[in-house]
Amino acid sequence: MNKTTNVVFSAEATEDQSPKISTKLKKPIPTSTVGRGKRIQLTTTSTASKWSDEFIVALRGDSLDFYESWPSPTTIVSDGAYGVLGFEGDTSDHLGIPEWYESHVEAWSRSATPQTTLWFWNSEIGWAAAHPILEKYGWRYVNANIWCPPSASLGQNEMFA
Numbered sequence: 239m240n241k242t243t244n245v246v247f248s249a250e251a252t253e254d255q256s257p258k259i260s261t262k263l264k265k266p267i268p269t270s271t272v273g274r275g276k277r278i279q280l281t282t283t284s285t286a287s288k289w290s291d292e293f294i295v296a297l298r299g300d301s302l303d304f305y306e307s308w309p310s311p312t313t314i315v316s317d318g319a320y321g322v323l324g325f326e327g328d329t330s331d332h333l334g335i336p337e338w339y340e341s342h343v344e345a346w347s348r349s350a351t352p353q354t355t356l357w358f359w360n361s362e363i364g365w366a367a368a369h370p371i372l373e374k375y376g377w378r379y380v381n382a383n384i385w386c387p388p389s390a391s392l393g394q395n396e397m398f399a
Contacts, residue, residue, distance in 0.1 A: 305345035310354070314346050317359040321367070335360075335367040343368075347375040 289296045297304050319338040321329045329338055346356065356377060360368065369379070 308349045310349055310351045313355050315357045320364050332363045332367040335364050336371045339368050340371050343371050343375050
């Protein structure tokens with residue numbers, strides 16, 4: 239997909255027959271991963287839809303189907319759309335991230351308390367695109383943790399805050 243913005247020109251005649259030129263930007267429609275045929279096919283599948291212990295509950299399925307049954311969470315960990323076509327349903331770039339996240343953020347906000355912490359995993363541009371949606375629903379930015387991938391000079395993963 240061409241990442242450049244399309245410019246549409248139109249010419250209309252005004253009452254005095256002089257040309258009226260107008261331009262409007264046409265936002266490209268991002269591609270989607272849906273139906274692209276790159277799913278990983280597992281040789282075995284789990285039939286479990288829920289796993290829990292005394293500290294955590296993990297549910298398998300579309301998270302939008304589970305939010306209403308949540309108790310108020312202490313921590314929400316989000317590892318959703320990055321805008322890199324990374325999974326079935328991810329957006330192709332950062333432009334679709336606000337729309338992708340809005341229904342999730344709205345649901346988190348209904349269940350959250352003032353003590354709830356959101357760990358929002360994303361890229362720098364993904365965070366920038368999603369941040370207005372988080373603010374719209376009352377979330378407050380506190381801190382960024384940046385993961386530094388391993389390199390020869392570090393020799394291991396490092397987390398910087």
